[in-house]
Amino acid sequence: MELLRPSSLDDLNGGLMIHGGTEVVPLLRDGILKADTLVDIRGIVPRGVKGNRIGVGTTLAELEGSTAIPEALREACRLAASPQLRNMSSIGGNLLQSTRCWYWRLKYPCHLHGGDRCHAREGEHREHAIFANDYCASAHPSDVAAALLALDARLHTTKRELPIADLYRLPDEADRHVTTLEPGEVILELELPAVEASVYLKAMDRQRWAFPQVGVAAARVAGEVRLGLAGVAPIPWLLTGPEALDAATPLPRTAWKVDVARALVRRALDRL
Template sequence: MELQRPETVDEAVAALGNGAVALGGGTDLVPLLRDRIVQADTLVELRRAVPRGIEGRTIGAGTTLGELEVDPAIPEALREACRLSASPQLRAMGTIGGNLLQATRCWYWRLKFPCYLHGGDRCHAKEGQHREHAFFGNERCASAHPSDPAAALLALGARVRTDRRELALAELYRLPTDDDRDVTTLAGGELILELELPEVESSVYLKAMDRQRWAFALVGVAAARVRGVTRIALAGAAPVPWLLD
């Protein structure tokens, strides 16, 4: 396996052709490679190429969860979602950009059953063990999106800047369809570079887990009040971070 370390965004995008896979903190990707769920001949390390750090309401995609959780300028919902995401060691490595794109914890998908997300014609969880699976948006696939920060950012009304466009975080995700089983709208080789937060009046993140800490959410709830409007979003409740109407 080849490891490339581009210095710029343009170099990183060019390196991501021909089936290469982007590597941020590696907390999600490395286990997927180990279990052969994801296979790649080339890894493109983004540490030098992707922005990192917090400047005003702009967050570089390479910023770690550990850095976000201790910054008092970050809204409470996002700080708490980062703090509750994983152990301190994983939070020190995992990046916010990678966390938004982490793979489902669905055991059927991870055991490589021929499920809907793997291109099959059925969701095994709907007929089998589905205690920790989706209860919204599960018509075709009952996998649950595991990201706590994604739900917080969705409630906050964050925007995403990639190397090609700017979009609302809600537009980054989509439910899988027969034509496209992916749960994001990113094109091949497209990189998340920055997140932009609005001015937030107040926010909170709460999480129910099987144990007291460092477990994936049975359900996570983020609420934020922005410009007089309150938005509520869920983690672990749908194949994508889910905004309640």
């Protein structure tokens, strides 16, 4: 294996990109990711908060302590992962993290791995999805993505500008990916609109260092209230309103998440 440290974005030419490494290194070790060339992009992607723009290289620890960002994003960063992981991990990498589904992590030949079924649907799925779980029942673990979805953030990449909702796609038979990022495309910055108020609430199995069972971000942006949820679908989930929870399609052992989501949505809206 070789490690490259390009000096500019123009020098990027294939290889597996690595920033904090908190996701890439364990997945390489487990054989889920494979690479002959690693490309350390820490030197070439923006870092820090400037006005309403956040460089994707900014760590969650830096954002947790920032007064320049909306409350929902700060709280999502503060409640994410562990202190060491927040020191290491970039916000860009957080958006691109893979599912915590144990079947996927244990390399079961599931739909996301190119196989012919979702093992979680028939197997152990207490922590899995309550929406869009037909094809893949995994639950997206990013607190930060849920917050950015509620905040209606836009992404600037090396190829385009897009709302964060368009970064994600539900996997299907023709395309098993959960993001729309193209090979070689790099997210550079996040842009936030003027936010009037925002909040992030997170239910976890313990109070610290846990992935969200359900995370609810609520934000008032240009007079409109937006709700972004983590842990409820294979991708970060935009909820059109509290009543949209009536349309949830929980699995036998994820029904409890609907009640948790309902309670958190109600509390989040009360606090806005």
